Amino acid sequence: MKQYRFYFVVLAMLFAAMFYSCSGGKTNQADVNTELSEDTLVQDQMEIMLPTPSEVLSIVLTSGIKYSDSYMAPLGIEKKAVMVKHKALILGVYFADFAYTNYYNQRNASSEYFKALQELTRDLGIGSILNDAYFKRFDANLNNPDSLDAIFEDFSQNAYNTILESGNRELLSMIGIGAAIEVLQIGINSIENAANPDEAIATVIDQSAVFDNYYNNFIAYNSSKPEFKSLTEDVTEIFKFFKEKLSSAGNESVVTDSKEHFTITGGDTTKLSKADLAQLRNMVANARKKLIDLKY
């Protein structure tokens, strides 16, 4: 009888779990007010997507930009990080550095960053996103850059989606802001050795749209946390800089090319001056230094 009672309790808990999960727990997202014409339609909530560091770097690293290991954060910070927030922020930084080494096929460096990522993800309880299977796939395709690109892209997307879908949105917001600052730092520093500096500066402007998503996602979860006061102030400064300096011309239009294709044209923004770029470089360098010194 006792056994039946136990199984009954287990079944009851299973049903309770299913009921809970089907009811769709709400996430911390900003409300939006769009209304559709039909009365029965109701507005739900908004979610902010984070492009992976590898996707952003593929935009930022325009042709002619050379690899430099001085742009990456030093290894070993993962061993000094004790607090969860530091581990998450450094995971983001290393995630971007790992993407950078992979972009330039720097296998030795990539292998070192991979190990650091593994350690951090294990510590944060999300070790499943970086299992050895990926590394074996990397190793097996060392001489095939196209396959490596595809494996890395698969890994990047899988890592972000796994964290997102496992309900660790808050953690992803911290990892994301670490990655966003590191990618911005790599992008700005890469301008100095770009074959076409104007093209490289334009990609920094592109990064403002990416930073917008990362910033808003971070703020949605962390703006009221006292432990993130300093980081929030620093990233808000960068966010405001982009908003002030890069005003849109508002000249977007849609051109329909055929029945199933259209083009969104226009969307010009003002250009950054050298002084603006220097100011941005300082702000990013300051935030990045505090990140890797674990000062946040």
Place this chain on the structure above:
Amino acid sequence: MFKQIILSASLFIAAIVTVQAQCTGFHTIRECTPPDISDFKRFGQSRSRMVEAKKTFTYQVVLFGGYDYKIGICTEKGYYPVQFRIINAEDNSVFYDNANDDYVETVGFTVEKTKNVLFEITVLASKKEFKDATDSRVCAGVAIYWRKVPKTGF
């Protein structure tokens, strides 16, 4: 007794994770894949999630300039059509609404300059009658593919 508590707790957590993950990867199914994507790559901001029919789900993405995109929208059988809108995040102007296009499930477009846009998804399920609230919950997917705009000219 301790073992029973541990087992129960494990089952409870497993059930939550399993049910919540049932829409994972929904956007990778064949129905969600747009045609002619041989030279396109899957874009990281593709998304699957459980939604409620007749409720609008919005998500903000970054579309990079100088790229072609192809998008496939999908949901479960019996819940079509799905309304899909692409909105300028700057001023809320609508770039595209598939309601003007007979609710087609795939569309292709090119973006000249990088921008933040909102994707709005509403599973309309116009021919469906719901027995209860859980019946209106359904998986929806947005599969995005991208490629650099090919250079033209001589």
